[in-house]
Amino acid sequence: xxxxxxxxxxxxxxxxxxxxxxxxxxxxxxxxxxxxxxxxxxxxxxxxxxxxxxxxxxxxxxxxxxxxxxxxxxxxxxxxxxxxxxxxxxxxxxxxxxxxxxxxxxxxxxxxxxxxxxxxxxxxxxxxxxxxxxxxxxxxxxxxxxxxxxxxxxxxxxxxxxxxxxxxxxxxxxxxxxxxxxxxxxxxxxxxxxxxxxxxxxxxxxxxxxxxxxxxxxxxxxxxxxxxxxxxxxxxxxxxxxxxxxxxxxxxxxxxxxxxxxxxxxxxxxxxxxxxx
Numbered sequence: 001x002x003x004x005x006x007x008x009x010x011x012x013x014x015x016x017x018x019x020x021x022x023x024x025x026x027x028x029x030x031x032x033x034x035x036x037x038x039x040x041x042x043x044x045x046x047x048x049x050x051x052x053x054x055x056x057x058x059x060x061x062x063x064x065x066x067x068x069x070x071x072x073x074x075x076x077x078x079x080x081x082x083x084x085x086x087x088x089x090x091x092x093x094x095x096x097x098x099x100x101x102x103x104x105x106x107x108x109x110x111x112x113x114x115x116x117x118x119x120x121x122x123x124x125x126x127x128x129x130x131x132x133x134x135x136x137x138x139x140x141x142x143x144x145x146x147x148x149x150x151x152x153x154x155x156x157x158x159x160x161x162x163x164x165x166x167x168x169x170x171x172x173x174x175x176x177x178x179x180x181x182x183x184x185x186x187x188x189x190x191x192x193x194x195x196x197x198x199x200x201x202x203x204x205x206x207x208x209x210x211x212x213x214x215x216x217x218x219x220x221x222x223x224x225x226x227x228x229x230x231x232x233x234x235x236x237x238x239x240x241x242x243x244x245x246x247x248x249x250x251x252x253x254x255x256x257x258x259x260x261x262x263x264x265x266x267x268x269x270x271x272x273x274x275x276x277x
Contacts, residue, residue: 004033010046070100071168095159102168182207187219221248227256
């Protein structure tokens, strides 16, 4: 199981030095990936930086850690532009991108971005198909319901062809979302409870098999808070998720009101205490 960490961007706010220090410490400690959320325009919930821009910055100050925007609200964004931005990030990081995508639940954000909130699920599936074509083909022919590309493509193409796409899931994901993950995604971010996970995973695997995909190729990543009310049980939760067969896990130091130094210190403590069995 690959162990990553969430960048506590709301708590680090505009302290770019702190963001750099946290990302570099995670890289040096051997955490496999770092995640940042997406919020373009939305009231409340604290400050958030645009994730692809933030990941480009982190790519330049780290060496090995995988960069995981999680999750980009894909249907609120223009598909070809996202393809170009993420391909560029993949090149800048020498192939370290895993793109998290979702459809979101904030209609006001869609309106502000000039996008249709009500077709977001179906459009997301079309977008994923086009993204894979744009990341793997020098010249693309695509005639979709919402996007059309003819006789053109990205130059340069990304290092990874295609860049992996993981879907953010609600808790628990709806049957339609389970089908979307199984048919279109390389993995999913788990928000359901551990006792719900086997049934959800079974539906996703069935959806993958139905379209000729290897269900073992669809990864899963849950999150574990290492501060706050559930801090005392974080090690048991890591072991429980590992026993359920997750491919990835994301640790979280946010939510405990920590300072920058405390975030990094807590991350170091957790890595030293990480269960090995």
